[in-house]
Amino acid sequence: MSLAAASRAPRRISVGAFLAHPVLLPIIAVAAALLLGLLLIVALGTPVAEAIEAFIRGAFGNSYSVAVSLNRAVVLALVGLGFIIANRANLTNVGGEGQIAVGGIAATALALNSVVAGLPLGLAFIVPIIGAVMAGAAWGGIAGVLKARVGTNEVISTLLLSFIAVWLVYWSVQSVNLLRRPMTSTATLPESLRIPAETRLPYVSDNPAFPLTIGIIIVSVLAVIVAVVLARSVYGFRLRAVGLNAVAAARAGIRDGRIAISALAVAGGFGGLAGAMMLLGEQHVLKNGFSSGYGFDGLVVGLLARGSVVGVIAGALLFGFLRSAGITMExxxxxxxxxVDIVQGVIVLSIAGAAFLLDRRGTSR
Amino acid sequence: MTWELFAVFIGSSIRFAIPLLFASVGELVSERGGVLNMSLEGMMLTAAFVAAATSQAFGDPMMGLLCGVIAAMLVALLQAFLSNTLRANQIVTGIGINILAIGGTTLALREIFGARASVEVSGFGKWSPPLLGDIPIFGGPVFTQVWLAYLAIALVAGVWFVLRYTAIGVVIAAVGEDPQAARKAGISVVAVRYGVVLFAGFTCGLGGAFLSIGDLQTFTENMINGAGYIAIAAVIFGNWKLGRTVAACFVFGTATALQYQLPAMGVNVPNALLIMSPYLLALIAVAGLAGRQRAPTALTVPYWGR
Structure with missing residues (x-):
């Protein structure tokens, strides 16, 4: 009775409560950041109409730019999906960049193997993808094992692992014994050989002006699976139980150490898959710094999504198109x-900062 | 290697270590108080740029230093507001600030100095203390440094004294270990946490200015290039203790100097291994392979009281 009365009591309507709407808030933040970007363009003295035209052309101008933006969004969405899975168990995976990097190394190494490249039935690109997922999962799993065995804060371990992996890419393409292309002259670039055509990710259509890879199909299927697993499965329940109260979960017989390892390995696997999509889908050559910025953009997408799969997709599309538009604008x-960095930074800070309007009611007294 | 070359090598190791030392001493204090600043990189980059631009504008490196430190502290104020008042995720806001700082400084560089990735600016001259500078062979290459390098040493001594012997050190530790208890003892957790983050901004300001108007006398796009993250790794490798953190900075500085020294000596060590060594060592430390490791209990945990 008292509960019902409380719920019927008129709620205080304030500007804060209005702004704190979980869907409205990110939209407001994005709009404000874009407005700030516009003001900066005016301040820089560029004709606004020209800038906006370039921006729109970069994002949606032709089928090619749309495909490029979508391919970018696929990568960000994968990292973001991995992030929200681990985050359900209250684990923060900030190592997306490194997981992409090891995924890219594994995918390149396998794609350049003549046996793999000769496999039939699409296995020529499926095997490198599986290798990349396993490499990423192992990389994320290290952080999970450290968490379970030593109690190392996963934020710190995934971050350190991320830097190590980024420099492993550099190492791989600097050394001829690893993945560097044979040195024919001193001018040979420090990068891998181009992967053979059979190992590249197929495109959705035959139209060369629309180079959208099947990554978009893979990520769509995975998004549905993740949503179902998180909401409906026993594993999703365990993740949430550990995330909400690890001690209570342990009392109920859920081994939180195992959950930590598996959740971070799954998150890492998604990062590795993202690396495979980049390498096999678009870049085809392993270069130093190939993952630059993608991991952190993906982390931000995962964070801003606040645990929602739909949020991940929306954020990935936003940042995917924003980055492409920025490059065209230049x-x-x-x-x-x-x-674009400035606009993106403002979006991150305003949404992360305003999250307390959303969290306040739940967690504070 | 001759003694002369060895002296030059030691000197360059120190020069690589000094910016790390500045940033990690501030970060150590902040993390002891429970706030992790992923934004060290952004604070240093902002300071490096503002110091370079204002030093050039006023023709006085001292003004550059002042403005650079103030700019870094403004960035720190933003971080403190996000971490302590809005209780936002410290990692994410730190990364957001770094993205913002790279965008902001790159844009401002283009606007002020034209389409160049790098500008030379006027800065501080080098100086060597009496007696030390007269030591044969080592006097010149090792001890002739920008005076800010000596300030870094003094800063370490000052922080050591305050943390070890004053009530301030106890208060910071209390806030980082058990904020609820600290609150009950009458300490304003939020105020202390603002203080420690601003202190990190102050030291990062000195570290960023040391790079642009001290050691190199140039500003280059994204010139901090990960030093802020390495400083965080130094604090972790240092097990949140001052002595070990300072040692870590010198080890990491030496590793950076070795990247240039070893190829010159014809030693074939993969460059990548040296570059990643700070992160690798820090990972080994947090993995518990280098003794028991313990972070401040409330590190990165927002405090929801007053």
Whole structure:
């Protein structure tokens, strides 16, 4: 009775409560950040119409730019999905960048293997993908094992592992004994050989002006699976139990150490898969710094999604198109793409900062 | 290697260690108080740029230093507001600030100095203390440094004294270990945490200015290039203790100097291994392979009281 009365009591309507709407808040933050970007463009003295035209052309101008933006969004969505899985168990995986990197190394190494490249039935690209997933899972799993065995904070371990992996890419392409292409002259670039055509990710359509890879299908299927697993499965329940109260979960017979290892390994596997999508889908050559920024963008996507799969997709699309548009803006209107960094930074800070409007009611007294 | 070359090598190891020392001493204090600043990188980059630009504008490196430190502290204020008042995720906001700092400084560099990735600016001259500078062979290469390097040493001594012997050290530790108890003892957790983050901003300001208007006298796009993250690794490798953190900075500085020294000596060590060594060592430390490791209990945990 008292509960029902409480729920019927008129709620205080304030601007804060209005802004704290979980869907409205990110939209407001994004709009405000874009407005700030626009003001900066005006301050820089570029004609606004020209800038906006370049921006829109970069994002949606033709089928090619749409496909590029979507491919980018696929990578961000994969990292973001991995992030929310681990985050359900209250684990923060900040190592997406490194998991992409080891995934890329594994995918390249396998794709350049002549046996793998000769496999029939699409196995030529499936095997490198599986290798990349396993490499990423192992990389994330290390952080899980450290968490379970030593109690190492996974934020710290995944971050350190991330830097190590990024420099492993550098190592791989610097050394001829690893993945560097044979040195024919001193001018040979420090990068791998181009992977053979059979190992590349197929495109959705035959139209060369629309190079969208099947990554979009893979990520769509995975998004549905993740949503179902998190909401409906026993594993999803265990993740949540550990995340909400690890001690109570342990009392109920859930081994939180195992959950930590598996959750971080799954998150890492998603990162590795993202690395495979980048390498086999678009880049085809392993280069130093190939993962630059993708991991952190993906982390931000996962964080801003607040645990929702739909949120991950929305965030991935936003940042995917934003980055592509920024690059075009620099080429066409001469506006430094650093502007996109500023806009993205403001979006991250305003959404992360305003999250307390959402969390306040739940967690504080 | 001759003694002369060895002296030059020691000197360059120190020069690589100093910015790390500044940043990690501030970060150590902040993490002891429970706030992790992923934004060290952004604070240093902002300071490096603002110090370079204002030093050039005023023709006075001292003004550059002042403005650079103030700029870094403003970035720290933003971090403190997000971490302590809004209780936002410290890692994410730190990364957000770093993205913002790279975008902001790159854009401002283009606007002020034109389309160049790097500008030379006027800065501090080098100086060597009497007596030490007169030591044969080592006097020049090792002890002739920008005076800020000596300030870093003094800063370490000061922080050591305050943390070890004053009530401030106890208060910071209390806030980082058990904020609820600290609150009951009448300490304002939020105020202390603002203080420690601003202190990290102060030291990062000195570290960033040391790079742009001290050691190199140039500003380059994204010139901090990971030093902020290495400083965090130094604190972790240092097990949140001052002595070990300082030692870590010198080890990491030496590893950086070796990247240039070893190829010159014809030693074939993969460059990548040296570059990743700070992170690898820090990982080994947190994995418990280098003795028991213990972070402050409330590190990265927002405090929801007053």
């Amino acid at each position: 080429m066409l209107a001469g506006i430094p793409s650093a502007l």
